[in-house]
Amino acid sequence: MSVLVYTESEKGKFKKNALEVASYASAVAKMMGTTVTAIAFNSTENESLGEYGVSKVLHIKDETFNTFNAGDYAATIAQAVKSTDAKLVILSSSTDTKYLAPLLAAKLTAGYAPNVVAAPESITPFMVKRTAFSNKGFAHTQIDTDVKIVGVSNNAFGAHENKTAITVEEISGSKDDKKNDTKSVDIDKVVGKATIADADIVVSAGRGLKGPENWGMIEELANVLGAATACSKPVSDLGWRPHGEHVGQTGKPVASNLYIAIGISGAIQHLAGVSASKTKVVINNDPEAPFFKAADYGIVGDAFEVVPELIEKLKDFKAQNG
Amino acid sequence: MKILVCISNVPDTTSKINFSEGDTKFDTNGVQFVINPNDEFGLTRAMWFKEKQGATVHIATVGGPNVEPTMRKALAIGADEAFRINAEPTDGFYVAQQLAEIVKNGGYDLVIGGKESIDYNGGMVPGILASLTNMNFINSCISLEIDGNNVSAVREIDGGKETLSSSLPIVIGGQKGLVAESDLRIPNMRGIMMARKKNLGILEPVDGLNATEDKKFDKPAAKGQVKLADNVDQLIDLLHKEAKVI
Ligand SMILES: Cc1cc2nc3c(=O)[nH]c(=O)nc-3n(C[C@H](O)[C@H](O)[C@H](O)COP(=O)(O)OP(=O)(O)OC[C@H]3O[C@@H](n4cnc5c(N)ncnc54)[C@H](O)[C@@H]3O)c2cc1C
Numbered sequence: 247m248s249v250l251v252y253t254e255s256e257k258g259k260f261k262k263n264a265l266e267v268a269s270y271a272s273a274v275a276k277m278m279g280t281t282v283t284a285i286a287f288n289s290t291e292n293e294s295l296g297e298y299g300v301s302k303v304l305h306i307k308d309e310t311f312n313t314f315n316a317g318d319y320a321a322t323i324a325q326a327v328k329s330t331d332a333k334l335v336i337l338s339s340s341t342d343t344k345y346l347a348p349l350l351a352a353k354l355t356a357g358y359a360p361n362v363v364a365a366p367e368s369i370t371p372f373m374v375k376r377t378a379f380s381n382k383g384f385a386h387t388q389i390d391t392d393v394k395i396v397g398v399s400n401n402a403f404g405a406h407e408n409k410t411a412i413t414v415e416e417i418s419g420s421k422d423d424k425k426n427d428t429k430s431v432d433i434d435k436v437v438g439k440a441t442i443a444d445a446d447i448v449v450s451a452g453r454g455l456k457g458p459e460n461w462g463m464i465e466e467l468a469n470v471l472g473a474a475t476a477c478s479k480p481v482s483d484l485g486w487r488p489h490g491e492h493v494g495q496t497g498k499p500v501a502s503n504l505y506i507a508i509g510i511s512g513a514i515q516h517l518a519g520v521s522a523s524k525t526k527v528v529i530n531n532d533p534e535a536p537f538f539k540a541a542d543y544g545i546v547g548d549a550f551e552v553v554p555e556l557i558e559k560l561k562d563f564k565a566q567n568g
Numbered sequence: 569m570k571i572l573v574c575i576s577n578v579p580d581t582t583s584k585i586n587f588s589e590g591d592t593k594f595d596t597n598g599v600q601f602v603i604n605p606n607d608e609f610g611l612t613r614a615m616w617f618k619e620k621q622g623a624t625v626h627i628a629t630v631g632g633p634n635v636e637p638t639m640r641k642a643l644a645i646g647a648d649e650a651f652r653i654n655a656e657p658t659d660g661f662y663v664a665q666q667l668a669e670i671v672k673n674g675g676y677d678l679v680i681g682g683k684e685s686i687d688y689n690g691g692m693v694p695g696i697l698a699s700l701t702n703m704n705f706i707n708s709c710i711s712l713e714i715d716g717n718n719v720s721a722v723r724e725i726d727g728g729k730e731t732l733s734s735s736l737p738i739v740i741g742g743q744k745g746l747v748a749e750s751d752l753r754i755p756n757m758r759g760i761m762m763a764r765k766k767n768l769g770i771l772e773p774v775d776g777l778n779a780t781e782d783k784k785f786d787k788p789a790a791k792g793q794v795k796l797a798d799n800v801d802q803l804i805d806l807l808h809k810e811a812k813v814i
Binding site: 316317340341342344345346347348349351352353355356357358359360361373377378379380381382383384385386387388389390391424425426427428429430431432433434435436439441442443444447471483489490492495496497503504514515518521524525527528538539540541542543544545546552555556559560563567 | 579581582585587594605606659660661664683686687688689690691692693694695696698699700702703704705706707708710720723724725726727728729730731732733734735741743744745748749750777778779780781782783784785786787788791792794795796797799800801803804806807808811813814
């Protein structure tokens with residue numbers, strides 16, 4: 247009985263969350279006295295998972311799986327769960343895994359706990375801590391089914407090296423036996439830029455920026471820090487920034503190491519999306535802005551003065567500190 | 569076209585979250601309940617299909633009598649008929665099984681749910697429902713067009729979007745983007761009056777699987793005071809030396 251972990255990759259390379267879920271699986275396997283088997287689609291670096299405690303990779307090398315298809319991916323993972331007699335499936339909390347996890351849960355008649363932020367509190371019964379109420383609370387959720395599915399929140403557990411001997415077995419993928427006529431027609435993705443889901447640092451701006459023409463300095467600050475850009479809801483409603491950048495209860499959750507909020511008031515719905523971030527910095531000209539109550543650090547000041555100076559000083563800082 | 573919109577009854581987004589009974593229950597004291605925002609976008613898109621392409625729109629909710637005001641609101645917005653499955657929605661798998669009964673018996677072409685509800689954030693009901701009813705499924709949907717039997721949808725992906733083609737019948741996990749924020753509707757007097765006359769059917773639950781149980785809740789630890797920097801140099805110093813994030 248092993249733990250099965252689904253490791254996501256893109257163009258053959260593992261995503262950052264793949265190493266996090268592998269590390270999580272390895273920690274749980276230790277608690278259970280078992281080993282970790284990973285399942286990977288078209289990855290070119292399978293052996294590297296051995297660095298994170300994985301002892302076996304089931305690798306599907308098949309071009310028809312190059313584009314993500316939730317139904318087929320879920321069918322393949324379900325097949326692997328059966329062949330390895332896994333009782334626990336670990337996956338990330340990416341948009342794609344949140345698409346396939348419920349399909350997998352139905353195929354395996356398995357309980358699914360998403361947004362998990364820590365290693366299980368107990369194995370029997372199986373209990374995990376996860377965020378609920380859009381990050382305003384935590385639920386301690388017990389999974390009662392024979393097979394259990396855990397979705398680990400991004401950046402919650404981290405990647406931990408733990409070198410293990412690893413073998414790779416090639417297996418073939420399965421196609422969904424359910425109705426599955428959905429086909430990808432086009433993917434429109436910003437390449438070479440950190441995404442909100444993966445980024446260690448997120449630079450976010452709100453209505454205080456006055457208009458889309460002022461986002462140049464936000465992009466530049468993000469560039470200097472290697473950060474993703476984000477925004478508050480009204481900013482995306484007004485069409486100043488794309489939908490996918492809107493952070494909050496009705497937008498994306500951010501679980502970065504550093505979240506910089508510029509000209510954002512800190513409404514409760516916005517804060518719900520950022521509370522999982524470790525360090526929060528606020529730049530706002532209103533010392534009474536609610537965001538200051540939720541922040542770790544802040545500057546009271548005009549964004550149009552503070553941000554350009556911050557960019558210049560950070561460039562100097564980076565030049566000195568590498 | 570026959571559409572079912574699955575509605576979750578959730579605390580209003582401004583609600584302060586508290587727990588009672590030794591932190592084992594969500595404290596509903598003083599909490600205003602609303603249609604889950606992700607479902608509201610789906611409901612509004614369904615109304616668009618009704619008005620532009622001639623669809624019938626039903627809604628379904630799993631919950632006790634306390635969810636009826638939220639259902640009446642959905643009827644006032646324009647849904648034609650409502651079903652309440654008389655059971656506590658304690659687990660996503662169970663909720664999906666209950667809704668699947670309505671879907672199997674109702675001959676729906678399109679089922680719209682929200683990608684997740686903003687209370688327990690399970691995010692699993694539409695997907696499990698699709699599997700149980702053998703329907704296609706697209707999650708995190710931000711655009712949906714239907715022409716005859718053909719579905720064209722856009723879903724959010726990390727860092728962008730993906731356009732998909734599919735066919736009816738289909739289950740959609742919807743979110744903001746399905747319609748513009750400005751198109752969301754506030755029920756008017758006429759709608760509220762008409763909603764009173766619409767059918768709100770009560771169904772008894774079928775046996776189902778409670779796959780998970782939320783045993784206990786707690787809140788994030790209270791935060792310390794913010795440290796205000798006097799200038800940019802000091803901020804960089806704090807982020808580097810104290811927070812160690814740059
Ligand atoms: C159902 C529902 C769901 C919602 N979901 C979300 C959500 O998911 N995410 C979200 O973000 N919001 C959400 N909202 C909206 C939320 O309530 C707030 O309206 C929104 O977060 C405010 O955005 P903002 O802070 O950018 O704008 P504002 O409230 O206009 O605040 C702008 C801030 O910028 C500051 N400012 C102005 N000029 C400057 C300057 N020159 N320099 C520095 N600072 C300046 C101001 O002091 C102010 O604090 C939701 C609302 C509802 C009703």
